[in-house]
Amino acid sequence: MQSTAHAFKGNAARALEDRQLQEALANVPKGFVGKRAEARARLPEFDALRDQARDLKNHVLANLDLYLEEYERKVFEVGGKVHWAASAGDAREIVLSICREAGAKTVVKGKSMITEEIGLNDHLEGAGIEPIETDLGEYLIQIRGEAPSHIIAPAVHLTKEQVEADFRRLHRDLPEDRRLEEVDELVAEARSVLRDKFLAADVGITGANMLIAETGSSVIVTNEGNGDLSQTLAKVHIVVASLEKVVPTLEDACTILRILARSATGQECSTYTTFSTGPRRAGDPDGPEAYHVVLLDNGRSELLGTDFREVLRCIRCGACMNHCPVYQAVGGHAYGWVYPGPIGSVLTPSLIGVEEAGPLPNASTFCGRCEAVCPMRIPLPGLMRKWRELEFEKVPPPFAQRFALKSWAWFARHPRLYQFASGLVIPVVARMAGKKGAFNKLPFGNGWTRHRDFPAPQGRTFHQQWRNQKRRRARS
Amino acid sequence: MSDPASEPAGPRVGLFVTCLVDLIRPSVGFAAVKLLEDAGCVVEVPAAQTCCGQPAYNSGDRSNAVAIARQVVDAFSEFDHVVAPSGSCAGMIRTHYPSLLGDDPEYGAKAKSVAAKTYELVSFLTDVMGVERVSARFYGAVTYHDSCAGLRELGVKQQPRRLLATVTGLTVQEMSEPEVCCGFGGTFSVKYPDVSNAIVEKKVADIASARAPLLLAGDLGCLMNMAGKLRREGRHVSARHVAEVLAGMTDTAPIAQGEPVTNPGAKR
Numbered sequence: 093m094q095s096t097a098h099a100f101k102g103n104a105a106r107a108l109e110d111r112q113l114q115e116a117l118a119n120v121p122k123g124f125v126g127k128r129a130e131a132r133a134r135l136p137e138f139d140a141l142r143d144q145a146r147d148l149k150n151h152v153l154a155n156l157d158l159y160l161e162e163y164e165r166k167v168f169e170v171g172g173k174v175h176w177a178a179s180a181g182d183a184r185e186i187v188l189s190i191c192r193e194a195g196a197k198t199v200v201k202g203k204s205m206i207t208e209e210i211g212l213n214d215h216l217e218g219a220g221i222e223p224i225e226t227d228l229g230e231y232l233i234q235i236r237g238e239a240p241s242h243i244i245a246p247a248v249h250l251t252k253e254q255v256e257a258d259f260r261r262l263h264r265d266l267p268e269d270r271r272l273e274e275v276d277e278l279v280a281e282a283r284s285v286l287r288d289k290f291l292a293a294d295v296g297i298t299g300a301n302m303l304i305a306e307t308g309s310s311v312i313v314t315n316e317g318n319g320d321l322s323q324t325l326a327k328v329h330i331v332v333a334s335l336e337k338v339v340p341t342l343e344d345a346c347t348i349l350r351i352l353a354r355s356a357t358g359q360e361c362s363t364y365t366t367f368s369t370g371p372r373r374a375g376d377p378d379g380p381e382a383y384h385v386v387l388l389d390n391g392r393s394e395l396l397g398t399d400f401r402e403v404l405r406c407i408r409c410g411a412c413m414n415h416c417p418v419y420q421a422v423g424g425h426a427y428g429w430v431y432p433g434p435i436g437s438v439l440t441p442s443l444i445g446v447e448e449a450g451p452l453p454n455a456s457t458f459c460g461r462c463e464a465v466c467p468m469r470i471p472l473p474g475l476m477r478k479w480r481e482l483e484f485e486k487v488p489p490p491f492a493q494r495f496a497l498k499s500w501a502w503f504a505r506h507p508r509l510y511q512f513a514s515g516l517v518i519p520v521v522a523r524m525a526g527k528k529g530a531f532n533k534l535p536f537g538n539g540w541t542r543h544r545d546f547p548a549p550q551g552r553t554f555h556q557q558w559r560n561q562k563r564r565r566a567r568s
Numbered sequence: 569m570s571d572p573a574s575e576p577a578g579p580r581v582g583l584f585v586t587c588l589v590d591l592i593r594p595s596v597g598f599a600a601v602k603l604l605e606d607a608g609c610v611v612e613v614p615a616a617q618t619c620c621g622q623p624a625y626n627s628g629d630r631s632n633a634v635a636i637a638r639q640v641v642d643a644f645s646e647f648d649h650v651v652a653p654s655g656s657c658a659g660m661i662r663t664h665y666p667s668l669l670g671d672d673p674e675y676g677a678k679a680k681s682v683a684a685k686t687y688e689l690v691s692f693l694t695d696v697m698g699v700e701r702v703s704a705r706f707y708g709a710v711t712y713h714d715s716c717a718g719l720r721e722l723g724v725k726q727q728p729r730r731l732l733a734t735v736t737g738l739t740v741q742e743m744s745e746p747e748v749c750c751g752f753g754g755t756f757s758v759k760y761p762d763v764s765n766a767i768v769e770k771k772v773a774d775i776a777s778a779r780a781p782l783l784l785a786g787d788l789g790c791l792m793n794m795a796g797k798l799r800r801e802g803r804h805v806s807a808r809h810v811a812e813v814l815a816g817m818t819d820t821a822p823i824a825q826g827e828p829v830t831n832p833g834a835k836r
């Protein structure tokens with residue numbers, strides 16, 4: 093996917109002007125925030141589970157090689173095959189060659205952010221293989237030619253009316269009086285179209301929420317059941333997952349499952365939680381003939397020895413973006429690459445470089461709500477600040493900004509001069525405001541005063557007044 | 569904790585005024601001094617202070633942030649406690665100085681000790697000085713915004729509400745989401761003014777829904793942002809720092825409003 097992360101500001105400005113988007117985005121706090129809070133309140137040990145999950149994942153990351161080797165061994169034992177992909181390009185090629193070997197014309201896909209990250213759909217299409225997204229949200233954005241705007245609700249930027257219009261445009265045989273107003277009616281319509289595609293597909297591709305070293309299983313959680321059909325009906329099942337998804341045991345997987353859905357949608361658990369372990373065995377009623385896992389690195393192992401390793405704990409629940417005031421204001425597309433919201437602001441510079449993605453870690457008020465809700469206790473604001481520091485070293489800010497920061501810092505480091513200068517300037521500024529108490533225009537603060545007034549200083553500075561008081565006290 | 573009855577003088581508190589209070593709204597600083605003195609503290613204001621360094625720290629300018637942090641540590645080491653009328657500046661000193669200066673052989677230990685004795689004003693009054701009530705009067709309803717750093721870094725939530733409940737004549741009417749960010753974010757409001765505006769627009773709508781004529785908070789940065797927006801939108805809600813109300817010092821004009829005082833709730 094071509095990144096536009098460098099153009100965040102322009103992307104955001106367009107998003108703020110987009111009425112339909114703004115209407116759709118209003119559902120984010122309504123839909124997710126309250127439900128997570130209720131789910132948390134219903135489970136007294138929720139925060140203790142978060143600690144447990146954090147420690148568990150830290151342990152895995154410290155021993156990643158061991159668990160991955162164990163996982164690979166187990167997958168092999170149950171009849172599957174693990175393919176190691178160092179880069180996005182490697183992963184695309186591996187998937188394509190498996191599809192070719194299977195003689196695939198169409199593949200059905202469960203929802204997967206990793207296949208977005210590696211740009212799989214375009215690659216398959218370029219090779220004459222048709223990828224069909226089966227998650228309702230993914231299906232919608234696929235027919236619109238868009239990227240997901242949220243990691244668990246890819247089409248959250250669309251209104252129901254937009255979806256209905258798209259269906260009426262594309263599903264030609266749709267009777268005019270067919271109702272398409274409620275979400276379940278839309279789901280039913282998508283299902284009816286997708287059913288035949290499931291049956292016809294040669295290969296099913298899914299992501300994985302977790303990989304279990306002890307059993308060689310992959311785990312997916314969905315609410316539509318589409319992932320299950322994708323992986324059981326086709327002859328070949330390919331799991332594409334990044335390597336930090338591995339956990340040691342089934343028990344560990346359950347620890348994470350207990351906080352995943354609660355953090356994501358406020359459900360106790362998702363409607364479907366599916367464990368796949370290898371291909372169909374003799375006597376199994378269904379399942380694929382072949383089972384492949386493509387393990388993607390794509391820069392992650394390089395994060396292991398750095399401060400940024402903490403993002404590798406992420407379980408992609410989406411809570412950080414659901415609670416983010418910036419995400420709520422501009423939506424996911426403004427972030428310009430695969431992962432939006434706070435997790436994207438930390439992960440994207442790690443994966444595509446801070447030169448390209450520099451605006452993202454800057455686009456945060458540091459309100460800290462993402463960290464407060466992250467089930468894996470990832471210190472997202474702290475990591476964004478780390479990126480700001482690296483960016484400051486690598487890509488110096490524009491001259492005006494640097495000059496302002498430098499002169500301010502110089503004064504801040506010289507308290508006597510600072511107080512002398514502010515003692516001169518501030519009373520003058522206060523007088524300029526006169527009795528109004530605020531400015532509706534400032535020579536250098538256009539960004540601020542375009543939208544709000546700037547409160548005027550009261551008069552003399554605190555330090556001026558304090559000094560005078562002390563002198564007076566001393567005299568009397 | 570000190571007991572004024574058995575000691576000749578209460579604890580020595582260094583007031584970290586904060587740059588915004590110093591420049592824009594000194595009345596908050598004087599309200600803080602009054603509240604601290606009423607609680608039995610001996611208040612001093614070291615002259616060698618400017619800012620806590622957040623503008624540099626949050627812009628990625630670590631070296632200036634470190635230099636400013638050292639200056640603050642030097643100026644405040646000698647006090648029993650350091651108190652700031654701001655959750656964000658107190659949070660900067662308390663939670664971020666140790667990581668900024670922790671590895672500094674000269675400053676590491678000193679920074680940690682200053683950090684450990686630094687507090688946001690209102691929570692200092694209740695949690696350290698054991699203040700249970702104030703003697704102020706304010707006739708009217710207020711709504712209270714939980715500023716992010718105070719809330720999430722320092723756990724300031726019930727303390728201001730507890731003290732406000734003891735102000736004669738005052739009632740708190742909560743907005744629906746007092747914990748949602750106002751969109752200020754320091755340099756964020758300058759770097760991304762349009763996004764910041766979209767956030768504060770929602771915030772003031774929520775503030776207005778509380779139907780209280782006065783908005784209070786514990787951080788001047790957030791207050792300037794919200795007051796500036798309330799005024800631009802012509803909403804009939806004034807804004808003040810919570811310390812002014814707790815200290816009974818509401819004869820100044822509210823933030824972003826000129827004389828004469830138009831605060832509908834203020835009666836003395």
Ligand code: SF4
Pocket residue numbers: 405406407408409410411412413435462465466467468469470
């Ligand atoms: S960073 Fe945390 S909150 Fe955000 S998606 Fe990952 S696990 Fe969820």
